[in-house]
Amino acid sequence: MSNLINVPKNGSLSSTNSNLNFPSWSSWIDEIFNRDLPSVFTSNFNTGMTLPKVNIRETSDAYFVDMAVPGMKKSDFEINLEDQLLSISTQVNEENQFEDENFNRRxxxxxxxxxxxxxxxxxxxxxxxxxxxxxxxSIHLPKKEEAKQKPPKQITIS
Incomplete structure (x- = not known):
């Protein structure tokens, strides 16, 4: 009797001694966790929305923070600075009520x-x-004067 080794897409090894192709327990578990999950499972459950993407860049005289948050108003944001910790937060509550003579939806x-x-x-x-x-x-964070990068200074030799 020969041992057959199956190599599934996920790379785990399973050996069988028959012509039946039953997946091993580990490959079955791997397949469950390697599937593409619906976006509802990849969002941040604690906050009710996914965290916005942020770009941070530095120039010689400032730092810039750009955050992608479409569909909001500037009054929706709260920006705080405490002990060198910059916090950006928002909380949006939305309620819509539709009434018709045949239905009521909230x-x-x-x-x-x-x-x-x-x-x-x-x-x-x-x-x-x-x-x-x-x-x-967009948040502009200017550097202190003494921290700004100065152009190189040429020193003459005497």
């Missing part, structure tokens, strides 16, 4: 998130500015 929703970033000591906290435009929340 829908409501709740969404929130909070992102926090530790700022370097080089940020001038008194001059931080934020704006919201076309679904992008």
């Amino acid at each position: 829908e409501f929703g709740y969404a929130s998130f909070k992102r926090s970033f530790t700022l370097p000591e080089t940020v001038n906290e008194d001059k931080i500015k934020a704006r919201y435009n076309d679904g992008i929340l």
